[in-house]
Amino acid sequence: MPARARVLAFERIRALSDEGDAGPIPPAPPSALAEQPPAPPPSAAVLGIPLAITDHAQVIEWIDATIAAGSRGSISAAAVHLVMRAQDEPAVMEAVLGLSLVVPDGQPWSGPCTRSDTSGRHASTDRT
Numbered sequence: 818m819p820a821r822a823r824v825l826a827f828e829r830i831r832a833l834s835d836e837g838d839a840g841p842i843p844p845a846p847p848s849a850l851a852e853q854p855p856a857p858p859p860s861a862a863v864l865g866i867p868l869a870i871t872d873h874a875q876v877i878e879w880i881d882a883t884i885a886a887g888s889r890g891s892i893s894a895a896a897v898h899l900v901m902r903a904q905d906e907p908a909v910m911e912a913v914l915g916l917s918l919v920v921p922d923g924q925p926w927s928g929p930c931t932r933s934d935t936s937g938r939h940a941s942t943d944r945t
Contacts, residue, residue: 854888
């Protein structure tokens with residue numbers, strides 16, 4: 818992302834925060850939404866939760882591309898507790914499924930979101 822675009826994004830955030838408790842952030846102007854938002858990284862469903870198969874660098878690239886496109890997104894790190902609460906509470910599941918990107922969080926995720934090293938043990942791709 819060009820440095821100028823980052824500066825503009827930070828200036829907008831600073832201006833909104835300087836206004837105090839002005840309520841929710843207003844939608845971006847239509848002219849800022851000229852580009853399509855980027856597709857999130859691929860994911861694998863774990864108990865109905867789409868966990869991103871990605872690393873830290875790819876998540877940062879996705880965030881930068883989303884900002885550059887003038888789009889908005891939401892991210893959550895899903896620990897085991899969140900996934901299990903989503904099984905029991907429909908409102909939690911609905912909230913998680915409404916996110917733009919869900920990244921795995923914590924050691925127990927050793928399924929589709931990890932890689933094996935030469936010792937045979939599983940290691941997180943980058944613990945995003």
